[in-house]
Amino acid sequence: MRLSSEIKIGIIITIAIAVTIWGLNFLKGRNILKAENTYYAIFDNIGGLEKNSKIFINGYKIGQVSNITFAANGNGNLTVTLGIEKDYKLAVPSRAILYDADFMGTKAIQIIPGESGRNHEPGDTLEALVRLGLTDKLEQQLTPVKNKAENFIITVDSLMAAMAYVFDRESADLLKASIRKMENSFDGVEMLLTHLESITLNLREHNEKLAAAMSNLESITDSIARSDLKETINNTNRTLEQTHLIMEKINQGKGTLGLLVNNDTLYDNLATLSRELDLLIKDLQENPKKYINVSVFGKSEKKDKK
Secondary structure, three states: OOOOHHHHHHHHHHHHHHHHHHHHHHHOOOOOOOOEEEEEEEEOOOOOOOOOOEEEEOOEEEEEEEEEEEOOOOOOOEEEEEEEEOOOOOEOOOEEEEEEOOOOOOEEEEEEOOOOOOEOOOOOEEEEEEOOOHHHHHHHHHHHHHHHHHHHHHHHHHHHHHHHHHOOHHHHHHHHHHHHHHHHHHHHHHHHHHHHHHHHHHHHHOHHHHHHHHHHHHHHHHHHHHOOHHHHHHHHHHHHHHHHHHHHHHHOOOHHHHHHHHOHHHHHHHHHHHHHHHHHHHHHHHOHHHOOOOOOOOOOHHHHHO
């Protein structure tokens, strides 16, 4: 059966379209003639990962990224659809690691299969991890250096401002005056050090005397420690207590001394008696014959009167 020209043209166009589609996918690294299983991985940041990015196991390409969409929970995470050829089974728990495939920062995904005897089912979500690339590592290492450089620049700027202030004429004069004062202070310090050296020399020369004095002081301290100082203090306290009791009794008018101190009548009587004794002694001195009857010749006073 002969085909018409229209049918032939249609078949040719269909084949051309199919070849074109296959060629485009082949150029993208995707073989549409091979069946794939679909898995998922959720990342909070894909770092520039694109559709048709390659998927590797141990450095061998087994698939590519089919699609990238935002997660349905609306938290900003990204769901990456992984198209992996059916010939490759992923043991539980497999992990999908996002990393830099080259120095240009091209992103790819590496599958690290698990070690259990059970495989993931198509449609499972794999554990997602991110491995820092060279650019990220350089950024982490250079960031502290950058911060230190900025701080250094700020310090240098402050130093230059201070130097500009110092080299001002007025400030320079103040600096010179301060330096002269420091020189005078150094002279005083030098003199003080000289005096300290002299004191140290004297102490060194009298070291034996100081040692003897310390030994004597130690002996005195030992003697005091060996003496019954506590008993002496106790006796003194008892004596003071007894003295206090005696003084209380005197103040209360008890005893002879208490009566003498507190009884005004006894004092007055004693004073009166003292005055009378004085008068008696005075009268005795003035008129001794009044109290003493002595006869020179042995006669009595009565006979003389007769």
